Amino acid sequence: MRTKLYLAVLLAAATILAIAAVASAQGSLTPQEELGENLFFDVNLSLNNNQSCATCHSPSVGWTGPDSAINAAGAVYEGSIPGAFGDRKPPSAAYAGDSPILDFDGEMWVGGMFWDGRATGWTLGDPLAEQAKGPFLNPKEQAIPDAATLVAKVLASDYADDFIELCPDPDILERYNCIGRAIAAYERSGEVSMFTSKYDYWLKGRARFTGQEIWGMTLFRGKAQCAACHVEPLFTDFTYDNLGVPKNPLNPATIADPTFADPGLGGFLMHSGFPEDVYGVEWGKHKVPTLRNVDLRPFNSFTKAYSHNGYFKSLEEIVHFYNTRDVPGAGWPAPEVSANVNTTEMGNLGLNHGEELAIVAFLKTLSDGFVPKK
Template sequence: MRSKSIPVLALMSAAVLLLVATGAFAQPTLTSQEQLGKNLFFDTKLSLNENQSCATCHAPESGWTGPDEAINVDGAVYEGSIPGAFGDRKPPSAAYGGDSPILYYDGTKWVGGMFWDGRATGWTLGDPLAEQAKGPFLNPKEQAIPDAAALVAKVQASEEYADLFAQQCPGTDTAELYNCIGRAIAAYERSSEVSPFTSKYDYWLKGMAKLTAQEHLGRALFQGKAKCSACHIIKGKQPLFTDFTYDNLGIPKNPLNPATIADPSWADPGLGGFLESLKKPEINYMAEWGKHKVPTLRNVDLRPSERFVKAYGHNGYFKSLEEIVHFYNTRDVPGAGWPVPEVAQNVNTAEMGDLGLSPREEAAIVAFMKTLSDGYVLP
């Protein structure tokens, strides 16, 4: 028995080493700051009623966005720590946002910032991602902690990571400790655990995987006839599939959005609303009315199961990649039957609406986007 078991164990060890080499079992090593960020990201105690963490709305199994299928199918807006408190938009992905620049106007368009409306500008910390990470904790429609001091007290009371917090965030100034919390979460979101570049597409770029004929067609259409890469740009060795700008796609109002149910006349102003809050001239903010940040398409199809429903668009109106691609293709085609846009101003008609794609071409684009899911295991 012993002489037979040795080669078996050797084969098993070789197999494990192969899986590690291909990334199937590989686990990234987090820095102390990233580990603190991870602890903070998954801690449900960091909410008013200790029932909600960042991961409640940004879960890894669904591409770091909403993991509750029933919510995605419905209004797509997640309830906060306080029962009945809802935001206005579906959760964007928490991954691959670390390269978004500080919000600026380049003379023709706004670029950078975080959140759908850009309000985490980076103007204070020099890092939009860190500013975004601070926001939900004190938002009454999200984690609803009353103030920064209460948040810091909760973190310092943690049995799991209080010592790590003290090490990474020394001092007693509440504002600085609050900033340190944001920076730690941003570090985790930038880490190779959250933004690992392990999709089939990434391996194809390295010559380690082969795309199917349908996926190749989808890639060509994505960069050509379908005009997807005009905003979801493919650039460099690790493309992020976004240009960090803002756009009004003419998405219809989601009738199941709690904000719409409360006020049927409400329409999401997006970036324009944020700029109005800054007291920008009307001519400036109205030019951005209804525009929302172009999201990354990485992990756009990542889900816990094949039939799991994700929501797409800033308001979650669409429930599948097939549906939103068909919308891009046919929004302006007479008789297509799409409802009117939520916001009629500033709708992008140059890069979408009547693309002339066939059903085969739409399916190919969807197939290509499915290659952007992390966790691909090499055959």
């Protein structure tokens, strides 16, 4: 169980981040953030000049996957190379800047980036900057062959002068790291992590929740146990869990290999050389995502996918799963990974249909772009 001390420290850190983001939102981007923005949206920073970070992390949908049809199916996005796919849905690129360096706190693993934590922060001291570097050289994503080619592409861009000024060391590795840090700075900025949801304005006393939204928040914090992992105000605790999510049969990895089962954090720890008594208990666990912007979409019929493999296609569906996964006769398929499933904080919560809908109503208050009444 999450300790009260850890949650208090996390809440304090998150509050500092929120203040910083709001301050940034009130002014223009810093030069580093502006460079990060240019890098983030540049489709030329891919092997075939056809994919940017924003291709899979669009602001219109909360900095995650922007294609409704893809989300409704496998939820995994094609890379720069036609036919190249990863095996997970894109997580949100927003509200991740406070994730600490991956570490075992004596009770659980906390921090890092990516669903499996492999952007640890162990190299740069910043998991978000390490994560930002990864997709450029991933053959299933932007597929650039090496850091030197990436740097050359940036030097050929129309923002090359800014890049040289902010990343003056000509060493390729240093400039590669500088690219990661600039993107991380942009993702931390108030343009990405905005804190402009109805929930944020409610905290400031500038918005009123409906009765259903208040009921949902009360359930979220109490009976439904959502807040055990989705800690306010960032709505994550940066830990890892196996929720018992079923296999997504339309995931390209599953289509290629029906026996595929995503090992998550456990797989990363195994490949990093940790012993079996360390990685075995983490097998099948994935990082707890933020719930901010969880319902942000360009139009009502737009499909968003939820969980690491995109199995769920609506908030109503995933909330019902949390509530009834372990209820006899509920009809849910078997977990993708049956080991280490969280059975203490979900699975048979005893919520009725109205309570489920109230939680969904509260989750919908977390979308940025709310305009309070004057």
